[in-house]
Amino acid sequence: MTLIALLSISLVSAVVLAFIGDKRYAAEVNILGGAATFAVSLLLGAEVYISGPFVIANGFFFVDALNVYLAVLTAFVSMTTAIFSRPYMRHEREIGRVGKTAMRFYHAMYQLFIFAMLLALLTNNVGVLWISMELATLSTVLLVSLYRTPSSIEAAWKYFILCGVGIAQALFGTVLLYFAAEKVLGEGSAALQWTNLSRVSGQLEPTVLSLAFIFFMIGYGTKVGLVPLHNWLPDAHAEGPTPISAVLSGLLLNIALYALVRCKALVDGATHGNKAGYIMMAFGMVSLLVSAFSLLRQKDIKRMFSYSSIEHMGIAAFAFGLGGSVATFGALLHMLVHSLTKSAIFFTVGHASQIYATQQMTRIRGLIRANGPVGWGLMLGVAAITGMPPFGVFTSEFLILTATIKDAPIMSPFFLLGLAVAFAALFKKTMPMVFGEAGESARLSAHSIKVSDSPVVIHMLIVLSLGLYLPVFLSDWFHAAVRLLR
Amino acid sequence: MSHELAIEINSLLAALILLTSFGLLVQRRVYGLLHIFAWQGVFLSVSTAIVGYSAGLNHLYISAAMTLVIKVFALPYILYVLIHKLRIKKEVEDMVNIPTTMLIGIAVVIFSYHLTAPIRELSTLMTRSTLAVALSTVLLGLLMMITRKKAVTQIIGFLALENGLFFAATSATYGMPLVVELGVALDILIAAFIFGMFFFQIRTSFDSLDLKEMEKLKDLD
Numbered sequence: 001m002t003l004i005a006l007l008s009i010s011l012v013s014a015v016v017l018a019f020i021g022d023k024r025y026a027a028e029v030n031i032l033g034g035a036a037t038f039a040v041s042l043l044l045g046a047e048v049y050i051s052g053p054f055v056i057a058n059g060f061f062f063v064d065a066l067n068v069y070l071a072v073l074t075a076f077v078s079m080t081t082a083i084f085s086r087p088y089m090r091h092e093r094e095i096g097r098v099g100k101t102a103m104r105f106y107h108a109m110y111q112l113f114i115f116a117m118l119l120a121l122l123t124n125n126v127g128v129l130w131i132s133m134e135l136a137t138l139s140t141v142l143l144v145s146l147y148r149t150p151s152s153i154e155a156a157w158k159y160f161i162l163c164g165v166g167i168a169q170a171l172f173g174t175v176l177l178y179f180a181a182e183k184v185l186g187e188g189s190a191a192l193q194w195t196n197l198s199r200v201s202g203q204l205e206p207t208v209l210s211l212a213f214i215f216f217m218i219g220y221g222t223k224v225g226l227v228p229l230h231n232w233l234p235d236a237h238a239e240g241p242t243p244i245s246a247v248l249s250g251l252l253l254n255i256a257l258y259a260l261v262r263c264k265a266l267v268d269g270a271t272h273g274n275k276a277g278y279i280m281m282a283f284g285m286v287s288l289l290v291s292a293f294s295l296l297r298q299k300d301i302k303r304m305f306s307y308s309s310i311e312h313m314g315i316a317a318f319a320f321g322l323g324g325s326v327a328t329f330g331a332l333l334h335m336l337v338h339s340l341t342k343s344a345i346f347f348t349v350g351h352a353s354q355i356y357a358t359q360q361m362t363r364i365r366g367l368i369r370a371n372g373p374v375g376w377g378l379m380l381g382v383a384a385i386t387g388m389p390p391f392g393v394f395t396s397e398f399l400i401l402t403a404t405i406k407d408a409p410i411m412s413p414f415f416l417l418g419l420a421v422a423f424a425a426l427f428k429k430t431m432p433m434v435f436g437e438a439g440e441s442a443r444l445s446a447h448s449i450k451v452s453d454s455p456v457v458i459h460m461l462i463v464l465s466l467g468l469y470l471p472v473f474l475s476d477w478f479h480a481a482v483r484l485l486r
Numbered sequence: 487m488s489h490e491l492a493i494e495i496n497s498l499l500a501a502l503i504l505l506t507s508f509g510l511l512v513q514r515r516v517y518g519l520l521h522i523f524a525w526q527g528v529f530l531s532v533s534t535a536i537v538g539y540s541a542g543l544n545h546l547y548i549s550a551a552m553t554l555v556i557k558v559f560a561l562p563y564i565l566y567v568l569i570h571k572l573r574i575k576k577e578v579e580d581m582v583n584i585p586t587t588m589l590i591g592i593a594v595v596i597f598s599y600h601l602t603a604p605i606r607e608l609s610t611l612m613t614r615s616t617l618a619v620a621l622s623t624v625l626l627g628l629l630m631m632i633t634r635k636k637a638v639t640q641i642i643g644f645l646a647l648e649n650g651l652f653f654a655a656t657s658a659t660y661g662m663p664l665v666v667e668l669g670v671a672l673d674i675l676i677a678a679f680i681f682g683m684f685f686f687q688i689r690t691s692f693d694s695l696d697l698k699e700m701e702k703l704k705d706l707d
Contacts, residue, residue: 127666134673141680150691157637157684157697164644164677165628171651171670172624179605179658189663207604 002044003061006071007118009037010078014111021104027086030107034079037114041075044068049473055124059193062124065480066332070258071121073336077250077343078114080455084347085110085243087450091354092241097147106146106241113139113247117255126174126192129259130167133223136252137163144240155235162232163222170219173263176212180205180270194262198484201269209270216263217279223256225310226317227287237306238359242350245302249309250343254335257313261320265485268323277321284318285411287311288418295425300359301349304429305342308385311422312338318415319400320485324407328482330399333470337392337463338385344459345381347452348374352433355446361429366438370446375434377456382430384463386423392466492540493612499533500616503653504595507626510646511591511633512584516569519642520562527557530649534656537613545664546656552671553652561645564678565638568685574638587633591626598622605658613657620657623650635697637688641681648674 013033020026045068048054053064063071089106092098098106116136120129137159145156178192184200185191197204218229225233237245260280267276291310298304312334319331351374356364368375384391397419404412466474506526513519531553538546598621606614627647631640652670655662662670 125663125665127662128669131666131669131673135676138673138676138680142683145684145687148687148691153684153687153691157688160677160680160684161631161640161644165631165647168624168644168647168651172621172654174666175651175655175658175662176605178655178662179609182659187660189665192663192666205608208608211601211604 001056002040002047003056003063003122006037006040006044006075007115007122009033009040010111010115010118013037014108014115017111018104018108021107022100026103026107027082027089030110031079031082031086033111034075034082034114037118038072038075038079041072045072045473049476055195059124059190059195060128061122062193062195063122064484065477066262066484067121067258069332069336069474069477069481070254071118073254073339074114074117074121074251077339078110078117078247080458081243081246081250081343081347082110084246084350084452084455085241087452088243088350088354089241091449098241102146106143109139109143110243110247113143113252117251120255121258124193124195125189126177126194126197130171130174133170133220133256133259134164134167136255137167137223140236140240140244140248140252143244144236146241146244147239149239152239155232155239159232159236162229166222166229167219169215169222170259173212173215173219176208176215177263177266180208180212197266198269201266202272204266204270206271209267210275213263213267213276213279216260217276217283220256220260220263221283224253224260224313224317225256225287226283226314227290227310230287230291230310233310234303234306237309238300238302242302242346242353245306246343246346246350249306249346250339253309253313254339257316257320257335260317261485264320268486274321274323277323280317280321281408281411282321284314284316284321285414285418287314288318289414289421292418292421292425295422295429298429299361301353301361301364301433302346302359304361304426305345305349308422308426309338309342311418312342312385314418315397315400315415318411319403322400322403322407323486324403325479325482325486326399327403327407328485329478330396330403332478332481333392333466334396334400336474337396337466340459340463340466341381341384341391341393344377344456344463345385347456347459348377348381351449351451352378354449356442357445361433364433365436366442367434369438370442371449371451373453373456374451377453377460378430379434380460381456382426384460386426387419390464390467392463395467395470489540489612492536496533496536496613496616499529499536500619500653500657502529503533503649504619504622507623507646507650508588508591510642511587511626511630516574516638517566519639520565520569523642523646524558524562526646526649527553527562530653531558533616533653534661537656537660540612541660543660545667546661548664549652549656549661549667552667556671556674557645557649560675561678564682565642568682569638572685572689574636587629591629594625594629595622598625609658611657611660613660616657617654620650620654623647623653626650637681637685637697640697644677645674 048068055062120132181191222229264276291307319327387397509522534550599618602618630643
């Protein structure tokens with residue numbers, strides 16, 4: 001029941017906001033929807049923690065340790081992003097970058113996007129997972145081109161076409177999976193349910209599943225933004241409104257990775273080996289290295305942090321591919337802390353680019369003097385995302401590194417090289433933006449821009465505390481998820 | 487209709503679908519592309535209905551009807567209206583010359599047959615030999631999207647690719663569960679709405695639907 005409520009809140013909010021999205025109080029309604037979703041997701045989390053995983057509605061929806069933590073995370077970040085989006089979009093409206101209809105569209109699509117992601121997580125059906133991934137893409141395509149500038153339309157078109165084609169490959173993979181599963185489980189929806197599939201994964205035809213995994217890898221890998229399928233990502237994340245960048249980077253990539261990881265667990269069960277894992281390791285490592293070096297030559301602040309998202313998704317994909325309990329645990333934690341840190345960074349980046357009225361990094365200087373909290377937020381966010389202790393990203397990367405040294409020692413120098421280059425690049429670009437001399441105009445406009453600091457503060461506090469101490473319920477869930485994925 | 491006859495007809499329809507895929511690759515006129523695309527939908531729909539008839543699966547009739555409505559009537563009509571309203575030039579120039587594209591297309595078909603060989607051996611369905619055609623249709627749609635640089639032709643390539651996926655579902659497994667098929671159809675309709683919006687946006691900000699002008703987003707400016 002909680003599960004149905006969780007899904008319906010965002011869907012109802014989407015419908016409501018489609019009508020009142022341009023009113024003055026629309027942002028508050030948006031926050032309210034996010035907060036209600038988050039509250040219900042906490043209830044769902046408590047339910048799962050107390051009574052264990054369960055299946056409802058004839059096996060159409062299911063919750064287990066893996067998807068419940070992602071669902072709570074999704075609900076949480078979508079709430080804080082809604083809080084951030086209130087002053088941000090109000091300013092965009094005031095300077096005339098978006099009109100009335102666009103605001104309505106923005107709010108409705110924002111909630112629809114949340115709905116699509118939650119549906120992708122909670123559905124038990126591989127086919128419905130595909131449908132909701134596609135829905136998540138479609139609901140954000142026109143948000144990327146919300147500003148109607150030529151470059152934003154170009155970015156949205158690229159996003160639409162590349163993700164559409166990519167995800168079509170995943171549907172082919174789903175067809176192949178159904179083909180193999182039908183022989184064991186019989187016809188009908190039951191043969192596409194994760195709970196049934198993972199039970200019989202040992203009996204599925206290995207050749208068919210290996211072939212299916214190639215298609216899943218290309219399909220969902222495009223959505224995760226793994227190199228060389230990443231071309232759309234920096235454009236789409238940089239050109240849209242910043243709240244959308246925050247949820248795309250922080251949440252959608254996680255969902256796509258979740259889909260891929262579930263598929264990998266099935267394929268591993270069928271092939272009795274780690275063939276799928278090697279493919280994921282290769283994609284992950286290439287993503288880490290390519291994006292780390294691409295960070296060096298970025299000029300646009302949002303593009304830079306999009307590349308950083310590719311880097312971190314690469315790390316997580318690599319760790320999932322590596323397998324084993326330590327690496328998988330690290331990867332699950334990494335998805336969590338990356339999501340929180342990256343969305344916090346995008347919040348500060350959004351405010352910074354409004355203060356300086358540009359996304360060009362060379363023109364953003366002395367942020368800490370123009371607006372202290374935003375400057376500090378960006379600096380600490382970058383410290384956290386580059387894996388500095390004591391933040392949570394350090395913990396997860398350290399876990400993944402130890403597993404790498406143990407299970408794939410040959411990869412560890414490359415892993416460290418990627419991390420080091422990314423660290424150097426991000427710090428080199430961020431230092432002058434945060435410190436340095438602020439111009440007079442920046443200080444003036446900093447006063448006129450309303451900033452909401454609380455989302456950044458909350459996110460950074462959680463990331464910090466996750467680096468110092470992992471709550472029992474989280475480590476329980478992670479351990480259970482590790483067992484699921486083996 | 488006997489079982490053998492159904493298999494024969496289905497193979498013929500698969501061949502026709504493959505033929506239309508190649509037709510899409512070489513057709514230069516926009517309206518011609520629309521016609522070929524609609525015909526592909528017709529063959530797909532009839533093939534689905536025949537499989538549904540001879541395998542005795544009623545849900546395939548629903549799929550066939552959906553294909554007929556969406557792929558044969560709705561989408562070509564929407565595209566026709568858009569092309570008419572936006573006054574798109576009727577000639578489509580292509581980036582790679584036609585013989586080269588055809589040769590690549592043939593290689594793609596051989597590759598598909600090779601890739602689906604293990605599945606052909608495992609399957610007991612009457613449609614198993616057509617899976618290779620389905621994968622070819624997917625990949626030829628992809629090829630069309632790569633070689634063409636107009637927004638409209640890219641979309642037609644994308645929709646042809648979706649046709650291939652649908653055909654794959656019928657030939658490998660007698661169709662996906664109904665809830666999945668309905669969801670996919672819904673997604674395609676939303677996608678149609680979105681590219682319709684896009685055509686207007688691209689038209690107003692680039693003054694043409696030629697994607698060659700959309701190459702500004704690079705890392706280095």
